[in-house]
Amino acid sequence: MKRILILGAGLSATSLIDYLISKSEIFDWKIVIGDMDIALAEKKTNNHPNAKAVRFDTNEIEKIESLVSGMDVVVSMLPARFHDLIAAECLKQGINMATASYVSPYLLQIDEELKAKSLTFLNELGLDPGIDHMSAMQVIDRIRAKGGRLTAFYSFTGGLIAPESDDNPWNYKFTWNPRNVVLAGQGVSQYIINGRYKYIPYHKLFERVMPRTVLNFGEFEVYPNRDSLKYRKIYDIENIQTMMRGTMRRPGYCEAWNVFVQLGCTDDTYTIENSEKMTYRDFINSFLRYDLVKPVEEKLCENLNLDPDGETMSKLKWLGIFEDKPILLNNASPAQILQKLLESKLSLNKHDKDMIVMQHEFEYLLDNKLHKIVSAMGYIGKDTVNTAMSITVGTPLAIAVKLLLTDKISSKGVIIPTKPELYEPILAEMEDYGIRFIEKESVVD
Amino acid sequence: MKRILILGAGLSATSLIDYLISKSEIFDWKIVIGDMDIALAEKKTNNHPNAKAVRFDTNEIEKIESLVSGMDVVVSMLPARFHDLIAAECLKQGINMATASYVSPYLLQIDEELKAKSLTFLNELGLDPGIDHMSAMQVIDRIRAKGGRLTAFYSFTGGLIAPESDDNPWNYKFTWNPRNVVLAGQGVSQYIINGRYKYIPYHKLFERVMPRTVLNFGEFEVYPNRDSLKYRKIYDIENIQTMMRGTMRRPGYCEAWNVFVQLGCTDDTYTIENSEKMTYRDFINSFLRYDLVKPVEEKLCENLNLDPDGETMSKLKWLGIFEDKPILLNNASPAQILQKLLESKLSLNKHDKDMIVMQHEFEYLLDNKLHKIVSAMGYIGKDTVNTAMSITVGTPLAIAVKLLLTDKISSKGVIIPTKPELYEPILAEMEDYGIRFIEKESVVD
Numbered sequence: 037m038k039r040i041l042i043l044g045a046g047l048s049a050t051s052l053i054d055y056l057i058s059k060s061e062i063f064d065w066k067i068v069i070g071d072m073d074i075a076l077a078e079k080k081t082n083n084h085p086n087a088k089a090v091r092f093d094t095n096e097i098e099k100i101e102s103l104v105s106g107m108d109v110v111v112s113m114l115p116a117r118f119h120d121l122i123a124a125e126c127l128k129q130g131i132n133m134a135t136a137s138y139v140s141p142y143l144l145q146i147d148e149e150l151k152a153k154s155l156t157f158l159n160e161l162g163l164d165p166g167i168d169h170m171s172a173m174q175v176i177d178r179i180r181a182k183g184g185r186l187t188a189f190y191s192f193t194g195g196l197i198a199p200e201s202d203d204n205p206w207n208y209k210f211t212w213n214p215r216n217v218v219l220a221g222q223g224v225s226q227y228i229i230n231g232r233y234k235y236i237p238y239h240k241l242f243e244r245v246m247p248r249t250v251l252n253f254g255e256f257e258v259y260p261n262r263d264s265l266k267y268r269k270i271y272d273i274e275n276i277q278t279m280m281r282g283t284m285r286r287p288g289y290c291e292a293w294n295v296f297v298q299l300g301c302t303d304d305t306y307t308i309e310n311s312e313k314m315t316y317r318d319f320i321n322s323f324l325r326y327d328l329v330k331p332v333e334e335k336l337c338e339n340l341n342l343d344p345d346g347e348t349m350s351k352l353k354w355l356g357i358f359e360d361k362p363i364l365l366n367n368a369s370p371a372q373i374l375q376k377l378l379e380s381k382l383s384l385n386k387h388d389k390d391m392i393v394m395q396h397e398f399e400y401l402l403d404n405k406l407h408k409i410v411s412a413m414g415y416i417g418k419d420t421v422n423t424a425m426s427i428t429v430g431t432p433l434a435i436a437v438k439l440l441l442t443d444k445i446s447s448k449g450v451i452i453p454t455k456p457e458l459y460e461p462i463l464a465e466m467e468d469y470g471i472r473f474i475e476k477e478s479v480v481d
Numbered sequence: 482m483k484r485i486l487i488l489g490a491g492l493s494a495t496s497l498i499d500y501l502i503s504k505s506e507i508f509d510w511k512i513v514i515g516d517m518d519i520a521l522a523e524k525k526t527n528n529h530p531n532a533k534a535v536r537f538d539t540n541e542i543e544k545i546e547s548l549v550s551g552m553d554v555v556v557s558m559l560p561a562r563f564h565d566l567i568a569a570e571c572l573k574q575g576i577n578m579a580t581a582s583y584v585s586p587y588l589l590q591i592d593e594e595l596k597a598k599s600l601t602f603l604n605e606l607g608l609d610p611g612i613d614h615m616s617a618m619q620v621i622d623r624i625r626a627k628g629g630r631l632t633a634f635y636s637f638t639g640g641l642i643a644p645e646s647d648d649n650p651w652n653y654k655f656t657w658n659p660r661n662v663v664l665a666g667q668g669v670s671q672y673i674i675n676g677r678y679k680y681i682p683y684h685k686l687f688e689r690v691m692p693r694t695v696l697n698f699g700e701f702e703v704y705p706n707r708d709s710l711k712y713r714k715i716y717d718i719e720n721i722q723t724m725m726r727g728t729m730r731r732p733g734y735c736e737a738w739n740v741f742v743q744l745g746c747t748d749d750t751y752t753i754e755n756s757e758k759m760t761y762r763d764f765i766n767s768f769l770r771y772d773l774v775k776p777v778e779e780k781l782c783e784n785l786n787l788d789p790d791g792e793t794m795s796k797l798k799w800l801g802i803f804e805d806k807p808i809l810l811n812n813a814s815p816a817q818i819l820q821k822l823l824e825s826k827l828s829l830n831k832h833d834k835d836m837i838v839m840q841h842e843f844e845y846l847l848d849n850k851l852h853k854i855v856s857a858m859g860y861i862g863k864d865t866v867n868t869a870m871s872i873t874v875g876t877p878l879a880i881a882v883k884l885l886l887t888d889k890i891s892s893k894g895v896i897i898p899t900k901p902e903l904y905e906p907i908l909a910e911m912e913d914y915g916i917r918f919i920e921k922e923s924v925v926d
Contacts, residue, residue, distance in 0.1 A: 224751055229771040233754060235815070236768070237745030239684035244770065265754065300682030306669055309678060309710065323681070325689065326674040370680070 037064045038441050039106060043092060043122065044113035045071035045080045048136075050421055051430030052113065052437075053080045053087075059438060060086035070103060094118055100125050107131050111437055116140075123157065130155060132440060136162030136433050143450045151449040158445075160452040161436045162429035163392060164193045167413070167466075168281075169270070169452060170432070170459035171473050172396050175411055176271060177456065179400045184407065186273055188399035192248060192258045194284025194392070195425055198416045199254070201388035205351045207286030209382045211390035211417075211425050218302055218375045220283065227264035227280040236260060242294035247287065250393045251474055253414040258282035259290055270454065284393055292351040296374060298340055299323035304371035311368045315360040319373055333358055355381050390417040392424040394473075399480075406480040413473045431469050435462045482509045483886050484551060488537060488567065489558035490516035490525045493581075495866055496875030497558065497882075498525045498532075504883060505531035515548060539563055545570050552576050556882055561585075568602065575600060577885060581607030581878050588895045596894040603890075605897040606881045607874035608837060609638045612858070612911075613726075614715070614897060615877070615904035616918050617841050620856055621716060622901065624845045629852065631718055633844035637693060637703045639729025639837070640870055643861045644699070646833035650796045652731035654827045656835035656862075656870050663747055663820045665728065672709035672725040681705060687739035692732065695838045696919055698859040703727035704735055715899065729838055737796040741819060743785055744768035749816035756813045760805040764818055778803055800826050835862040837869040839918075844925070851925040858918045876914050880907045 042053060056067055067084075070092030071077040077089035092103060094114060104110055104125050109132040112122050116137040126133045127146055130153055139159045150157055160166055168191055179186055197209040210217060225236040236244055245257040261281040268274045285293075296302050300323050308314070308322070317332055324335040336352075337344045352358070355377060363373050384390070395412040417424035436453065439445050439461060446457060453459050466472070485501060487494065501512055512529075515537030516522040522534035537548060539559060549555055549570050554577040557567050561582040571578045572591055575598055584604045595602055605611055613636055624631055642654040655662060670681040681689050690702040706726040713719045730738075741747050745768050753759070753767070762777055769780040781797075782789045797803070800822060808818050829835070840857040862869035881898065884890050884906060891902060898904050911917070 224745060224748055226751070232763075232771055233767045234771065235745055235748075235753070237684070237743075237748060239682070240743070240745070298682075298685070300669060300680055300685070303669055303680075303682060306671070306680075308680070318677075322678045326677055326679065 037066060038108040040065055040067045040437065040441070041103060041107045041110045042067065042069045042113065043071075043103075043110065043118075045069050045073070045077040045089075046113065047421070047423070048426050048429055049113040050080070051427045052111065052434045053430075054082075055431060055434035056437065057082060057084045057087050060084065063438070063441065065441065068103075068107075097121055101129075104129055104131055109134060109437055109440060111135070111433065112137075119143075126157070127153070127155070132156050132158075134158040134161065134433060134437050134440065136160070136166055136429050138165060139450055139452060147450045154448055156440060156445055156448055157450050158433075158436050158440065158453075159450060161433040161462075163195075163425065163432075164394070166432050166453065167428060167471070168193060168394060168396075169454050170463050171394070171411060171413065173271060173454045174456075174459050174463060175396065175398055175409055175475075176273065179398065179402075179409075182402065184400035184402040186276055186398060186400045187406070188278035188397070189271075189273065189276060190278075190280050190282070190397040191267075191395075192256075192282045192284050193394045194256060196284070196286065196391050196393065197384075198389035198391040198424075200416075201385070201390075202286075204382070205347070205354050206289055206292065206382065208289055209384055209388065209390075210379065211384065211423060214375050214379055214382075215371075218371050218378065219304060221259065221262065221297075222302070223262055225260040225262050225264075227260055228268075228276075229278050229280070231277045233265075239297055242290040242297055245290045246282070248284065248395060250284070250395050251412045251414050253391070253393055255287050256284040256393065257287050257290055258284050270452070272454075278399070284395075288347055288351070292348045295336070295340055295342070295348060295352060299336075301370045301374045304369045307367045307369050308373070311363055311373060312366045314363050316356060316363060316373075316377055317358050317360050319363060319370075320357050384420050386420065388420060390424045391415065392428050407477065408480055409475060409477045411473045411475045413471065415471055427469065428471060431466055431471060432462050435465050482511060483553040485510055485512045485882065485886070486548060486552045486555045487512065487514045487558065488516075488548075488555065488563075490514050490518070490522040490534075491558065492866070492868070493871050493874055494558040495525070496872045497556065497879045498875075499527075500876060500879035501882065502527060502529050502532050505529065508883070508886065510886065513548075513552075542566055546574075549574055549576055554579060554882055554885060556580070556878065557582075564588075571602070572598070572600070577601050577603075579603040579606065579878060579882050579885065581605070581611055581874050583610060584895055584897060592895045599893055601885060601890055601893055602895050603878075603881050603885065603898075604895060606878040606907075608640075608870070608877075609839070611877050611898065612873060612916070613638060613839060613841075614899050615908050616839070616856060616858065618716060618899045619901075619904050619908060620841065620843055620854055620920075621718065624843065624847075624854075627847065629845035629847040631721055631843060631845045632851070633723035633842070634716075634718065634721060635723075635725050635727070635842040636712075636840070637701075637727045637729050638839045639701060641729070641731065641836045641838065642829075643834040643836040643869075646830070646835075647731075649827070650792070650799050651734055651737065651827065653734055654829050654833065654835075655824065656829065656868060659820050659824055659827075660816075663816050663823065664749060666704065666707065666742075667747070668707055670705040670707050670709075672705055673713075673721075674723050674725070676722045678710075679705075684742055687735040687742055690735045691727070693729065693840060695729070695840050696857045696859050698836070698838055700732050701729040701838065702732050702735055703729050715897070717899075723844070729840075733792055733796070737793045740781070740785055740787070740793060740797060744781075746815045746819045749814045752812045752814050753818070756808055756818060757811045759808050761801060761808060761818075761822055762803050762805050764808060764815075765802050829865055831865065833865060835869045836860065837873050852922065853925055854920060854922045856918045856920045858916065860916055872914065873916060876911055876916060877907050880910050 067087040069077040070090045072093040074091040081087035112135045120142040195211050221241045222238050245259050248256045264281045321332045392415045398409040415424045512532040514522040515535045517538040519536040526532035557580045565587040640656050666686045667683050690704050693701045709726040766777045837860045843854040845852050860869045
């Protein structure tokens with residue numbers, strides 16, 4: 037019998053928990069689910085005899101010692117900031133660990149110790165990071181194996197609303213943490229095109245979009261992610277001349293979102309005095325020049341060169357940014373005010389479904405010819421609990437935990453799924469769950 | 482006999498040291514000048530029998546204890562980050578202190594202790610902060626005294642090149658820390674106009690300029706400083722409906738500087754890979770879209786909507802941003818690369834003179850009429866040692882130290898010069914040094 041501790045029973049843990057419980061009899065697993073909301077954890081056990089709920093509050097992190105004790109693996113679905121503390125305890129007690137989050141600097145520090153203790157800490161096993169690594173590396177390794185030289189790699193992911201639930205002019209709803217959406221792209225975006233480094237400051241990011249079509253999911257636009265350069269090392273393609281990762285939105289989203297960026301509405305570094313006395317119209321006006329006569333709408337169109345009757349202005353009007361409706365937030369940052377407005381308009385309805393799209397594009401030279409591979413995946417969620425986001429984050433992590441507990445993973449230390457022993461079985465099994473990449477290969481004339 | 486310790490003998494300390502030495506016989510002062518460059522400190526004593534030089538290295542900050550011992554006042558001209566350490570020692574030994582820098586959070590903490598020990602710590606006694614506070618408060622207090630109600634206050638300062646040394650298309654040279662000029666304005670700028678809060682993000686700042694004429698110094702343009710709102714409290718005008726502080730440049734500077742802001746060249750938060758192998762042309766190109774055919778100049782003009790034959794493009798070409806000249810900086814941030822280029826073109830020549838301009842504009846209601854006062858000061862430096870910057874920073878601080886040592890300052894604790902007992906005598910004596918405000922008052926029809 038093996039024992040699994042899952043920390044965090046929130047939305048994103050649903051698929052993971054369901055998968056592990058469904059395999060618990062075959063493999064003889066006992067599963068403990070810890071959450072500060074014990075009722076939630078109990079619900080997630082589905083009354084299965086192999087699963088039990090315990091109360092675990094991250095404010096009492098010292099209780100982790102006894103919780104972890106005797107486990108074979110600890111899976112953390114908590115916010116990423118707690119992972120290092122849990123990792124330290126797992127290291128101490130000699131227990132394996134798994135998360136969907138990025139490898140932290142602390143994990144890199146303990147890598148040698150983990151190897152010395154023959155422990156495996158699995159990371160970046162969700163959607164992005166996760167499925168992106170696995171699906172990209174499978175193609176990259178295949179190109180390498182047949183002697184091709186990779187010259188360009190683009191990789192795009194989007195968490196969006198499914199076409200059947202797409203009923204607003206932004207063609208967007210929040211299917212994940214709204215705060216992250218509001219702050220997305222802040223800092224500088226770095227990539228490389230034909231050997232030239234490219235740096236895009238945040239205030240230019242949403243103007244640098246590229247159109248893309250994905251399978252039968254229709255049209256999208258892509259803006260570059262923050263750091264595409266670091267993936268050259270992760271994928272062992274350090275001499276590649278073109279490398280860019282990006283985020284997908286429906287066409288027109290970026291032009292409208294850029295209005296908030298240009299105005300300064302996404303700034304989270306200061307608070308607005310008397311925000312509790314302001315309306316959304318006052319809020320927008322506070323970023324525009326004082327004018328005794330001109331209405332806010334006119335000043336905005338002039339300042340950002342917008343067509344008063346265009347698509348972007350209809351998106352903005354639909355959101356209610358010009359309405360004299362009170363904000364009712366004390367001492368709020370612009371980003372917090374914007375988030376409140378967006379949440380009132382762009383949240384999922386009870387019957388909405390979300391959608392994940394991912395597309396990789398590879399160019400490589402083989403036999404003096406330039407080849408192109410497009411590999412794309414689209415996945416639509418089942419409902420507001422079994423969302424595409426939670427299924428695509430939880431399923432690869434759950435499969436990886438199974439592989440670990442059934443001794444299919446030989447790698448020790450801090451692992452991300454860029455090696456065949458992980459990506460091959462995980463990608464193969466994910467197809468059973470409908471998470472599947474479709475490939476098109478062509479030779480460029 | 483009173484003893485003065487001056488820490489730091491750099492460029493900005495020249496006027497201060499000269500002033501205090503010149504008064505040392507009348508008032509029977511002994512002056513100790515500490516600098517890590519003992520030769521520099523010795524030179525600044527001018528062989529005066531009342532002055533002596535000591536070696537003081539900020540890397541051996543523990544030596545401060547014995548240096549400070551027995552002093553009546555310690556004047557710190559060191560970089561502001563050292564002031565708290567020195568202040569703590571002065572508090573311990575019961576010695577007064579003076580600087581031209583902003584009041585730090587630490588000073589606010591020890592204010593009560595200082596008062597209990599009857600100590601006076603003078604701060605913000607340079608140009609800006611310093612002369613700006615004093616000259617503004619003198620007018621504000623006068624308006625209040627005659628029963629006027631202040632409705633608007635604008636205050637603008639510029640450190641620029643004197644007209645006789647103005648020989649480049651930017652009408653600008655570095656007369657102070659170049660790094661601060663490159664990073665100027667980052668963050669959000671906050672002010673209030675007719676009761677409406679206004680917030681300008683950095684990427685819009687240099688587009689929001691206002692034209693101004695100052696005395697017979699000609700035409701300028703002004704961009705808003707970061708936080709104008711906090712000055713409402715400092716000047717005890719918390720209900721004012723219009724308040725903005727700003728920085729003055731010659732017309733056309735901001736439009737050209739904005740090109741660097743828009744591109745992202747002033748970013749100091751990341752480093753550019755392989756910067757040592759790049760030319761300035763590569764550097765500019767790295768912020769523009771990849772294009773197989775179009776030259777950098779054309780891409781820049783298209784991206785930022787610049788006239789290829791306009792003033793801004795000639796400013797940029799004059800700087801050499803399109804030249805294939807190697808940068809020769811390892812792992813540099815964009816801001817560091819830009820600074821290196823600017824320093825090669827915009828540094829002071831041997832015979833150059835600098836210039837300070839400051840202008841306050843007040844509007845107030847009295848007897849149901851709207852009055853306007855414009856109060857302006859312009860000051861041209863003597864040479865590259867006795868710069869306008871060093872004279873306008875050092876003179877008010879030196880006069881304040883004299884007032885303190887001659888028991889003319891009754892205030893205890895942490896002081897800035899917003900009270901008449903400071904601003905009246907300092908502004909009066911500064912006139913002897915040619916630092917003088919000219920006022921124009923009018924009634925608005």
